[in-house]
Amino acid sequence: MTLLDDEPQTGANVPEWRVSDLAQAIRRTLEGGFSFVRVRGEVGRVTRASSGHLYFDLKDANAVLSAVSWKGQAARLTARPEEGQEVVAIGRLTTFPPQSRYQMVVEDVIPAGAGALMAQLEARRRKLAAEGLFDVARKRPIPFLPRVIGVVTSPQGAVIRDILHRLRDRFPREVLVWPVAVQGTTCAPEVAAAVRGFNALAPGGRIPRPDLIIVARGGGSIEDLWGFNDEAVVRAVAESAIPVISAVGHETDTTLIDHAADLRAPTPTAAAELAVPVRAELAERIAGHGGRLHRGLRLALRQRQQRLGDLGRALPRGEAILGAAGQRLDLLAQRLPAALRRAVAKGRVRLGEARVGPAILRRALHDGRRRLEEADRALQPAAERNGADAARRLAVLSGRFDLAAGRWTVGRTERLAALAPRLGIAARRQIALSRTSFGRVGNSLMPGLVRTLLERRAARLDALARLNETLSHRATLARGFALVRSGDRVVTSAATAARESLLEIEFADGRLSVVPRGQAPRRREATSPGQGSLL
Structure with a gap:
């Protein structure tokens, strides 16, 4: 095997990537493969x-x-993530190239499973129930026909339309809608604020205060209705002074606001039906009651008329009632003249038997005289005692008055004698004053003063003289009384007068000497000129 020097190295034909290009490629790959994921953690x-x-x-x-x-x-999340809470996050995976890491963009967060969510709900329910927020005793009655109804719900959707339509069909009422979010993180604070806002309205203000509040929302999962399980919403409904109807979800859905509300409706439409009666049924019921009332009145009047007729037929006729009385009156009128004649005849017989004559009149006069003498004998001792007492009191008063009059006269005489020198001095002083420049004035005043003083003394003396005459026993004698004396002694009883041989009776105009019955008469000269003697 031959190794050539110009042969390229292994992997030299792989294209090169810029960092940003690679990051974008990874991002597209990740987002394409994981565009929608549910992650539990x-x-x-x-x-x-x-x-x-x-x-x-x-x-x-x-x-x-x-x-x-x-x-x-984040504002639309079903549940707000809390540290330590197990949740299911819904979203997509992406990368963050500046830090070379991948992340999840979350669109919604729900509690991890119904079991955990229901456990949290049950714990909250027990806590609020222990505080008494769900007690039946604190629930208020729903008004029969509220004037204004406040609705707390979303202004969009079928819920508000169903409520308004049902109210319009049953009994149109004035409706105030407080728009709120019925799902998401803002649901609970907005619903609580709406309930408290309706309660804060002043009665009779520019915005009418509702007589009833309906908190309504359509059906959904427990996550969708979680805002109505919030503690703030439950407390706001429990503290509301206005009765609250809860209409959250369908009939099978139950939230904590249902326990705190004064009445639970299975659906929003049912809440409108519970809020107001059917006007047609109410009018029909009133008409029925009115008809029953009229029928009852007619029946009662008929029964009373029938009863009155029966009683009228049972009564006798007027001629039968008055006929017997008229017949008795006619019979008595016929018998009256004969009865009067018999009565007059009997009176004449009794008068004839009485035989009224002089003897009967004399006997009657004798009896009357006898009664008068007995009364005179009964009154004479009392009259004598009263006369003697009066004479004795008059004698005592006369002596006291004579003594007082003498003392007063002596006193006045002495005072006049004492004043005489002073009057002389005053007269001489007046003469001296008359010679001065004011003499003419003094000369005219001095006689007037002396004259005034003398007139006052004379008036006082006349008044005392009249008082003496009034208190003297002679005034009493002038009124028809007499004073009996035996010598210088006043005789006050008939027994004393019978023992005296000669009495002297003093009248207002003189005195008379009398001899009591059974005594030898003696002559005594009259004490007053022209007064004779009585033997």
Whole structure:
């Protein structure tokens, strides 16, 4: 074998690659072979960049795969990757030439299998139930006919159209739609914010406050409905002061919001049916009740009329009731003249038997006189006692008044005597003052002062004199009383007067001397001019 010097070396005919060309070729090969993959693994090292891209690792016991979810895709992920969570990532494989590594571009992330997802859901359900968020006692009744209905759902899709169509068919109401994402990472915060936003509306404001809230979404897998299992959504529904109807998924789908809501509807259409009654059925029911009411009233009136007629037939006729009474009245009217004649005849007989005459009148007068004398004898001792007591009190008062009048007169006399020198001095002083420049004025005032003083003293003296006359026993005598004396002693009883031989009776106009019955008469001169003696 001959070795030629110009023979090319082994592999010298393989084309050469630039680094970038090779990297692109590898990328095309990788993306062409793995354009759609589902990778199951444990999430590790989750990082969200400031640009909004989400970076994380997928790993198992033997390898690690880098994964990235771009900003637009990260917002639509079914579940947010969390470190340590086992998930299934859906996407495609590609390369990153600047670092000579391959990675997975993730379009969606779901929990790894229903078992793990249901375990997480059950743990959350037990936690919220322990806090009492699912208690039946805290659920509020749904209003019978809400004025405004708030709907939390996506503005696109068949759900909102089904709800509006069903409300329009049953009972049109005013509807407020709060648009939200019903799937993805933004679903839970938007639904929670919508429920709290409806509750924050002021009653009577520019935007009407709903009387009922419907949270609705169409059917889907448990991953699609995962946002309605979020703890924030459950708490917002449980705290809502407005009653909430949950209509998430189909009849077989169950989420945590169904337990927290005041009422669960199997579908969004059923939620609209539970929210309002059927207007036609309601009108028909009202009309039926009205018809029953009218029939009942007519029946009651007929029964009352029939009862009244039966009672009227049972009553006797008016002629039968009044006929007997009229007949008795006619009979009594016929018997009345004869009865009056008999009564007059009996009165005449009794009057004739009485035989009224002078003897009967004299007997009646005698009896009356006797009764008057007995009354006079009964009243005389009391009258004598009262007269004696009055005379005695008058005598005592008269003596006291005479003594007081004497003292007053002596006192006034002494005061006048004491004032006389002072009046003389005052008169002389007045004369002296009259000689001054004011003499004429003083000369005119002095007589007036003296005259005024004398008039006051005279008026006072007259008043005391009238008081003396009023309190004196003579005023009492002037009213018709008399004062009986025996010498200087006042006689106050008939027994004392009977023992005296001569009595003196004082009247208002004079005195008389009398002799008691059974005593020898004696003459005594009258004490007053013109007064005679009584024997």
